[in-house]
Amino acid sequence: MSALQYLLFTRLRNSLREFIRKPVRLVVLLVCVALIGFTIFAGNQASLEEGHTYRSATELYLIIAGVCVFMFASIMWNGVRKGATFFTMPDVLLLFPSPLNPKGVMFYGMIRSIGMYLAISLFYLMQYSTVHGVYGKGFPTLIVAMLLFVASTFLANFLSFQIYRKKIGGTREDYYEAVLSATEVSHSAVVAQKEGRTAEIIPQNIKLGSTGFTKGRGASAFYYKHKIENRRGRKLFLNMWSLMAIIGSLAFAFVITRVGEPPEDLRSVLVGVFTFATYLQLFSVAMGRLSFELTKPYVYLVPEEPFFKLLHCLREMIPTSVIDAVAVGAGLGIILGLDPLMTLLLVIARLSFAMVFTAANIAVARIWGGETSKVIVMLLYLAVIIVMLIPAVAAAIIFSTIIKLSFLTAGQTIMFFLAVLNIPVSLAVFYLCRKMLDHAELNNS
C-alpha cells in the first residue's frame, strides 16, 4: 500500500471509529438513520392516501437545480477571491515537502474532497418524504440529486482553484503558494470550529469610520460594542442567511402560486408556504454576535447580572428579526393576496418563531456549551425545537377546536394559536437559561 493510500484509508477508518468512541456521535448517527427511515415511511404513507395528487415534478427539478447553482456560485465566489483547497494544513505541511508524486498528492486531495461532499449529500435522503409524498418521485431522483450536488460542489472547488492559481501566477512555487494560502484560510476556520469558536467572515478592507462608543455602561456596553462591530463588518440589518431565507420563502410562494397548476384560491396555500418559510428561518436564525461573545472571556468576566448581559447581547437581533418578519409577512401578503389583518398575523407569527429559534439556540448553548461539533449542535438544536413546539402545537390544536375564528381556516387557526403560544414558551426558555453566563464551559484549549 502506498503512503497516500495508507493515509486515505487510515483517516477514513479513524473517522469511522470516532462514531464508536464518542457515544454522542453514535446517537446522532442512529437518530439520522431513524429519521431517514421515518421519512421514507411517512412519504410512502402519504402517497397511499386516497385521491392523493402530486405536484408538478418541474418544481422539484427547479429546487434541485437551484441548490446546485447556489452551491456552485457560492463556492466559486469564495474560491476565486480567497482560494479553494482540497487539502488540510497537515496535508500541506507533510505531503508537499515530501518526495511523493505531486499528481498523486493532488489525486489524494480530490478523492478526500469528493468523499466529504458525498457524506454531506446523504442529508438528501431525509427529503424522501417530500420528494415521494409531494412529487411522487423516489430514490433514483434523490440519488441523481445527490450526485449533482457532489459534482457541482467538487467542480466549483476545482475550477475556482484553477482560476485562483492563474490569478496569482503559473509556476510550481506559485501553485504551492496558492494551495498554502487557501489552506491557511480553511485551516483557521477548522481550528476555530474545533475550539468552539465561530469564525466570523470579516470584509478584507474594513472602513474604520468614526471610532469610540456613543453610549453603554455595564451590560449595555456589549450592545453598543455590537453596533460598532456590525457597522465595520457591514452587517447592517440582514445577514446573508436571513436574506437568502427571505428570498427563498418568497420565491417558493411565487412558484407555488404562479407556476404549473396554480390554486384557485391563493390563500389556500398559506399554511404550506408559511411552513416552508419557517423551515428556512430555522437555519437563518442564530444567536447573532452572542455566538462570538460566548467564545471570548469578557462576557463571563464583566461584573453584571448574567441575564442582563444575555439580553444586551441579544438586543442587536431585534431590528434584524423585525425587518425579516415584515419582509416575509408583507412579501407573502402581496404574493398570496392577503388582507392587512392576515398579513399582520403573518408578521407576528414570523416574529414568534424567531423567538423560538433564538431560545432554542440559547438552550443548546446553556446545556451543551462544551460541545464543539457543528453537526451535533445542529441536531441538538432541532431536538430542542421539537421539544419546545410539542406543548404549543398540542395546545394550539385544542384551542382551535374550542375557539373558532371565522376569518381563518382550520389550518390557519392552528397556525395562529401556535404563533401566540410560541411567545410564552420562548420566554420560559429564556428565563430558565438566565444564568447561562454563570455556568460557562469555555473549553477551547
Next chain:
Amino acid sequence: MLKISHVTKKYKKLVANDDLSFAVEPGKVSILLGPNGAGKSTIIKCIAGLLRFEGDITIGGFANSLPEAKALLGYVPEMPAVYDLLTVGEHLEFIRRAYKVDDESYTDRLLQMFEMDDKINKLGKELSKGMQQKLSILCQLAHKPKLLIFDEPLVGLDPHAIRELKLLFRELKADGVAILISTHMLDSVEDYWDTTHILINGKFAAQRSNVPGEKESLEELFFAITEGGKAEKAGDSE
C-alpha cells in the same frame, strides 16, 4: 483574596483537577507550575468562571460566579482575547464602560508603558500576535483588579513588553494586588514569587513558600519534584 477549596474538574473520565485547595493573599505572587497537561489552565479557567467545577472558589470572600467577585478579578488568557472589529482604543473604552470605570488616565499610562499609544486606531485583527497579547493584558489591567490571573503571560511578547510586565508585577504586588501566574518560564518569576504550587496529573505534587536566603532556585525545585532529581527539601510541602 483568592481561596480555592476542594476543587475538582472532570472532562468525562479525565480528572483534570483533583481536589485542589490553595489560597493567594493580597500583595503576594503565587506561581502555578507543572508539565504540559498537568491541569494549570483548567484550574485558572475554573477560577475565572469559564468552566463548571465541583468545590468552592471565592474571590474577596464572594463566590466566583457573583458580580462582586468578578469586579475584583482580572484574567489574562493564554491565547489573546481580542475583538477583530474594535480598535485598540475601543477595547479599553469597552472595558472601562463595562466595568464602570470613569478615569481614563490609568489606561493611557498602560498604553504608553506597553508602547501601544501609537496603535490606538488599529483594529484587533490588524495587530500581530504579540500586540494582541499586550492588548489582552491591558484590557484586564484597565479596571484595576485586586486579583490578577495570568496564563502564560510572556508568550509572544517582545523584550520591552516582558520587562514592563515584570516591573508591573512588582508595582501591583506593592499595591496589594494578589497575583496568580501559570508559566513555564521559571526564570521570569524567580525574583518575586512568594508561593508556588506544582501540579502533576491534576494534583499538587508540592506547595512551597519562598524563604528568604533559600539557595534552591524555582527551576531546581521544579525538576526535583517533577523528575525526582533531588530529594525534596524540608519545607511546607503537603
